[in-house]
Amino acid sequence: MALPKVFIISYSTYGHIHTVSQSIKEGLEKTGLVDIEHYQFPETLPDEVLGKMHAAPKPNIPVITVDKLTEADGFLFGFPTRFGAAPAQVKALFDATGSLWAKGALYGKPAGIFFSTGSQHGGQETTAFSFLPNLAHHGMIYVPTGFRNQNLFDNSEVVGGSPWGTGTVAGGDGSRQPNEKELSVAVTQGEEFAKVVARLSA
Incomplete structure (x- = not known):
């Protein structure tokens, strides 16, 4: 089967998010319970603007399409914050899913x-919280991480993430990279999410 x-x-x-996504994938793979496919949201900004932003080159993974979404049994969405919410690129994809909503194609x-945020107080939890209406309108089941990883209790240094999901703090200039504790949370999120998907699919 x-x-x-x-x-x-x-x-x-x-x-930063791409780095975290690799640890998410590692956690999913460790369970042996799911098959994994990795995609990126379509870019909406022209190359000229991305160049002025000093954006990193795009990872070598395929771009997701609306129709492709129906093939998945579960989703892990990763994105940086824009003023405490998902960026326009993420919103643009979900704004195009009306036909899936009408058919209930993502329900359940x-x-x-x-x-990822630029600072500790840059809106990690509001980024997740403000994304929930997209899931609710499709009837999707939000799976938080909870406190399954002990690094979420660590106050000895900056550690991104929360019970809402894995997070990393990039720093105002983007120079801070995800640390071992944040990536450990990402592995845990992947592992725990795979278990939930497997139970729901059984």
Whole structure:
């Protein structure tokens, strides 16, 4: 019997979310419970603007399409914050899913979220919270991470993330990279999410 399929769908401007997504994928793979496909959100900005932003090169993974979404049994969405919410690139894809909504094509499918902010107080939890209406309108099941990883209790240094999902703090200039504790949370999120998808698909 085929394993349930999880899509990791990420948008990464400076590479932080892409790095986290690799640890998310590692956690999913460790369980052996799901098949994994990794996609990126379509870019909406022209190359000229991305160049002025000093954006990182796009990762070598396929771009997701609206029709492709129906093939997944579960989703892990990753993106940086824009003023405490998902960036326009993410919103643009979901704004195009009206036909899927009308058919209930994503109803009952589990979804988790991971995120990046420029600072500790840059809106990690609001980025996840403000994305929930997209899931609710499709009838998708939000799967938070909870406190399954002990690094979320660590106050000895900056550690992104929360019970809402894995997070990393990029720094105002993007120079801070995801640390081992944040990536450990990402692995845990992948592992726990795979277990939920497997139970729901059984």
